[in-house]
Amino acid sequence: MDADQLRPEDRHVPVMRDRVVDLLAPAVQAALDAGRAPVAVDGTLGMGGHTEAMLTRFPELTVIGIDRDAHAQALAAERLGQLAERLVPFHGTYDLVPEAMAAAGVEKVDAALYDLGVSSYQLDDRERGFAYSYDAPLDMRMDDTAERSAATLVAELDEHELRRIIRRDGEERFAGPIARAIVRARAEAPIETTGRLVEVIRTAVPVAAGATGGHPAKRTFQALRIAVNEELDILDAAVPAILDALHVGGRLVVMSYHSLEDRIAKRHLSAWAASTAPPGFPVVLEEHEPVVRTLTRGTEKPTEEEILENRRASSAKVRAVEKIRTSRTPA
CATH class of the missing domain: 3.40.50.150 (Vaccinia Virus protein VP39)
Known part of the structure; x- marks a missing residue:
């Protein structure tokens, strides 16, 4: 069910x-x-x-x-x-x-x-886009009437601000490489789904780090969710x-x-x-x-x-x- x-x-x-x-x-x-x-x-x-x-x-x-x-x-x-x-x-x-x-x-x-x-x-509702474990619209708004979604942040923030948010709100040590990877990827095509964002993050996080620190996208998703919802x-x-x-x-x-x-x-x-x-x-x-x-x-x-x-x-x-x-x- x-x-x-x-x-x-x-x-x-x-x-x-x-x-x-x-x-x-x-x-x-x-x-x-x-x-x-x-x-x-x-x-x-x-x-x-x-x-x-x-x-x-x-x-x-x-x-x-x-x-x-x-x-x-x-x-x-x-x-x-x-x-x-x-x-x-x-x-x-x-x-x-x-x-x-x-x-x-x-x-x-x-x-x-x-x-x-x-x-x-919210986690279980796939269309809300909170989870990195399956592909869905990159949303993360707790109030879905709010204007700014995670896709908005990923599309509009400059590299410096993305790095700051990912480091501060996600406590992610690879915030710099992840922010650079996002900026490079969105120049090729918009990042509008959780699956695409996960793929981008994987290119920036060393494989060895993922083996010991959990899913490589976990902290970035946390950071974006916190920022979207203030x-x-x-x-x-x-x-x-x-x-x-x-x-x-x-x-x-x-x-x-x-x-x-x-x-x-x-x-x-x-x-x-x-x-x-x-x-x-x-x-x-x-x-x-x-x-x-x-x-x-x-x-x-x-x-x-x-x-x-x-x-x-x-x-x-x-x-x-x-x-x-x-x-x-x-x-």
Whole structure:
């Protein structure tokens, strides 16, 4: 059976589902104990697996589900069934959490999840062009109404900019040769499919490197996807936005899948968890106290059993914090 013929719940296994809900649960319970109807944000709704788990465990919970992919939102609603009555969908990127909350009519939320990266639905939909394992249009847009695709970048960026993106967003050591190969190849004919781009990349990466570093196109495809969707810039704005939006006692879970994402999450969460008082200052004023406390020791990772069940979970890293006082802007 093709992936697009499967039910949403069969096409998508949410990564570390139970652990994520366990981390967020005390914040939801705290809202209930305070006599407040709890509200959570799923900043990357996808196919709704984590939201389904949250809504199922907490019958009083409302979830604001943010996603830039309208197709994924429709599949999430299908998956949720009657639970969707407590879902407030918002079409956009998760740095727009203030706008999503305003649309839902709330000023603060109790819990939030950012499950980053490309979704299973997008990877499995061949026409979206995210994967290097089969030939498809070179697209990679998470929001297919956006103007700029991967084919656009490959066609229009100069060699210097291509090299910069591939090195920065893909951490690819052969960024220079790959960028030169792309520029040479597109002068002969447009690079419009994933298959053609893979062929071009193969000409620039030594065979020996592919034997030890995985598929030679993996990092370049990651870089183009990140650049097309502005993923790192959006994440950089989204973490402080959601931390500011939490009630005191609220919790945030961030799940990343590569070092670039985790680095941004760690930087923001560490800053909000630190005192801003000068070193050695005898009395720490409240405005210098940490705003959050860290709930995870470093990053948590999926169990071996979960990785066996869902191979896409293997690279997941989870960080979580609890808000312990009203917001301030970290130094």
